[in-house]
Amino acid sequence: MEYDKNNIFARILRKEIPADIIYEDEYALAFHDVNPQAPIHVLVIPKKEYVSFFDFAEKASPEFVYGFTKAIHHVIKSFDLRKDGFRILSNHSVHGGQEVPHFHFHIFGGRPLGRMLTPP
Numbered sequence: 001m002e003y004d005k006n007n008i009f010a011r012i013l014r015k016e017i018p019a020d021i022i023y024e025d026e027y028a029l030a031f032h033d034v035n036p037q038a039p040i041h042v043l044v045i046p047k048k049e050y051v052s053f054f055d056f057a058e059k060a061s062p063e064f065v066y067g068f069t070k071a072i073h074h075v076i077k078s079f080d081l082r083k084d085g086f087r088i089l090s091n092h093s094v095h096g097g098q099e100v101p102h103f104h105f106h107i108f109g110g111r112p113l114g115r116m117l118t119p120p
Contacts, residue, residue, distance in 0.1 A: 001093060001101050003049045009102035013047060023075050027067030030075045039110030040079050040086075044072050050103040052092050072105060081109040 004010070011017045012029070019031040022042060033041040046068050050056040060068070076086060086109035091098040 001051050001098070003051045003055075004101050005049070007100050007102050009043075009045045009100055009104060010049070013045070023071060023078065025067070025071055027064055028071035030071065033106070037106075038108040038113065040081065040108065042075055042079075042107045043104050044068075044075055044107065045102060045104040051101050052098065052103050053090055054092070056103045072107070075107055076109075079107075079109060081107075085109070085113075087113050 008017060012019045012031070019029075021029060021031045023030040023044075026047065028044055028046055030042055030044045033043055046056065046060070046064070048060070048064065050059065056065075056068075072088070076082065079086075086107060089106040089108065090104065
């Protein structure tokens with residue numbers, strides 16, 4: 001899968017498409033999913049062009065990996081999800097169900113999620 005500079009997340013990063021942004025720093029942008037699958041469903045995307053986890057792990061600098069991880073931590077903490085629990089999900093390629101060719105994490109919480117995520 002190649003990076004598409006016109007994917008929806010790239011367009012959100014460029015502010016061409018509105019998003020309900022809840023956190024932004026130099027490494028990441030976090031916003032509410034437009035089709036939430038749990039009471040809390042946030043997407044966290046890096047502010048650089050990475051297609052997948054492997055692309056990110058192989059190309060991102062240690063400083064960027066740390067900054068992106070800290071952004072995810074900040075979002076989880078801001079929703080006070082540590083006590084009751086949460087799920088972090090990242091899809092990879094066709095079999096993993098990746099729909100947008102921009103590396104990202106979903107953060108789910110706010111209800112018991114069970115063994116597998118199901119729509120609310």
